[in-house]
Amino acid sequence: MGFEWLAIVMFVVFFGLIIYGYPVAYSFAGTAFLFLVIGLAVGVFDIRWLRLLPNRWFGTMSDFTLLAIIFFVFMGAIFEKSGLAERLLDTVGQLLGPVPGGLALAVVLVGTLLAAATGVVAATVIVMGLLSLPIMVRYGYNHQLATGIITSSGTMAQLLPPSLVLVVLSDQIGVGVGDLFLGALFPGLILAGLYAVYVLVVAFLKPELAPPLPPEARTLHGTALLRRTFVAVVPPLVLIFAVLGSIFFGLATPTEAGAVGAFGACVLSLLNRTLNWNVLKQAARSTANITALVIMILFCSTFFGLVFDRLGGQNFVQGILTSLPGGFWGFIIVANIAIFLLGINLEFIEISFIAMPLFVPAAHALGVDLVWFGVMMAINLNMAFISPPVGFSLFYLQTVAPKEVKVIDIHKGALPFMALQGLALVIVIAFPQTVTWLVSAMA
Numbered sequence: 001m002g003f004e005w006l007a008i009v010m011f012v013v014f015f016g017l018i019i020y021g022y023p024v025a026y027s028f029a030g031t032a033f034l035f036l037v038i039g040l041a042v043g044v045f046d047i048r049w050l051r052l053l054p055n056r057w058f059g060t061m062s063d064f065t066l067l068a069i070i071f072f073v074f075m076g077a078i079f080e081k082s083g084l085a086e087r088l089l090d091t092v093g094q095l096l097g098p099v100p101g102g103l104a105l106a107v108v109l110v111g112t113l114l115a116a117a118t119g120v121v122a123a124t125v126i127v128m129g130l131l132s133l134p135i136m137v138r139y140g141y142n143h144q145l146a147t148g149i150i151t152s153s154g155t156m157a158q159l160l161p162p163s164l165v166l167v168v169l170s171d172q173i174g175v176g177v178g179d180l181f182l183g184a185l186f187p188g189l190i191l192a193g194l195y196a197v198y199v200l201v202v203a204f205l206k207p208e209l210a211p212p213l214p215p216e217a218r219t220l221h222g223t224a225l226l227r228r229t230f231v232a233v234v235p236p237l238v239l240i241f242a243v244l245g246s247i248f249f250g251l252a253t254p255t256e257a258g259a260v261g262a263f264g265a266c267v268l269s270l271l272n273r274t275l276n277w278n279v280l281k282q283a284a285r286s287t288a289n290i291t292a293l294v295i296m297i298l299f300c301s302t303f304f305g306l307v308f309d310r311l312g313g314q315n316f317v318q319g320i321l322t323s324l325p326g327g328f329w330g331f332i333i334v335a336n337i338a339i340f341l342l343g344i345n346l347e348f349i350e351i352s353f354i355a356m357p358l359f360v361p362a363a364h365a366l367g368v369d370l371v372w373f374g375v376m377m378a379i380n381l382n383m384a385f386i387s388p389p390v391g392f393s394l395f396y397l398q399t400v401a402p403k404e405v406k407v408i409d410i411h412k413g414a415l416p417f418m419a420l421q422g423l424a425l426v427i428v429i430a431f432p433q434t435v436t437w438l439v440s441a442m443a
Helices: 004-020 024-042 047-061 064-081 084-096 102-118 121-138 143-158 164-173 177-205 222-232 234-248 254-271 277-310 313-322 327-345 348-366 370-385 392-398 407-430 433-442
Strands: none
Touching (some): 024 277, 024 348, 064 164, 084 102, 084 121, 102 234, 121 392, 143 370, 143 407, 164 177, 164 348, 177 234, 177 407, 177 433, 234 254, 313 327, 327 348, 370 407, 392 407
């Protein structure tokens, strides 16, 4: 071992900074600069290597696919800010209200639809928490069941296309974002199905935990409900299917489809008379904040990756990962454990830029299908995002939960859904065809 130890110390220092709470982008840049100076001092880093940095930045920013982030975030922000998501949830709740567990089923269905419309976990969890949790509490739902279904359904925005997780992962692991979207679709629907089955079983075995909506709360009936369904549910469904279908059938790139989706969301909002300057301004600001965060971390992580690689860290880590006991399966187990642990404390953007550059070379060397690997990582991040005590989705819901809902209920409520996500992960690992068959069929 030569000076690879410098790269290992570099990673440890970086990780210490982010655990301490220092911003990830600055942790990347500051650690890289410090160890660049150290590398120059001990003679293991050539300053001329920095000439590669502008080329890497320019190459990344020239990636047309990354524009999809802007359009999909804006599309989701319009759904949230204009009230389209609220009308969707209210209408589906009225449709399923008479069924035991109907409100929870409505949350699963709307969470799935919003995940396919927004791609942003925080927006989905907060919107559904604001709109559905007070109603579920008012009509006698068990607090743990209510909070668990909201956090888990909202977190599906990590997995279902057009998930921002998949867009960022596609850039980091080097596969087409359309292939990742296709690969994640069926596992995402499996996960939504598991949630729905769980709700129905709970409502059947313990109806007092998930009672039907009482007649006085069902204000829409017959023709009025049918008309509301066509106005509030069908147009968003058509838009989502049009956006994803155009990608899946090769009619448009993800970026082009995202642009159409953003425009379509604005048209729907205009037709519902909820589009105004304030909605556009809030949606644009939300989009700018997320996009700026991604770009800042991307630039700083590229600087970090260059220094780490030139100090020998990349080859050293790849050697460790490819020589793990169990070979292929040893790597898969270690990668999943590492991503889960990182996901408890870090956002998916940060994990993508930290972990993927370390795992992908080893995955290549071991012959791992990278689409399957990316979908596994997305499911794993779903689990981490609702894992007590510090899962991000739990904190998103805590900020909008009614006073009668205790923090301990939110955390306990996540546990059964973590188990269901773990089951979905096992299914995907045991049956890679759940990911690859649709990619192959559409090739």
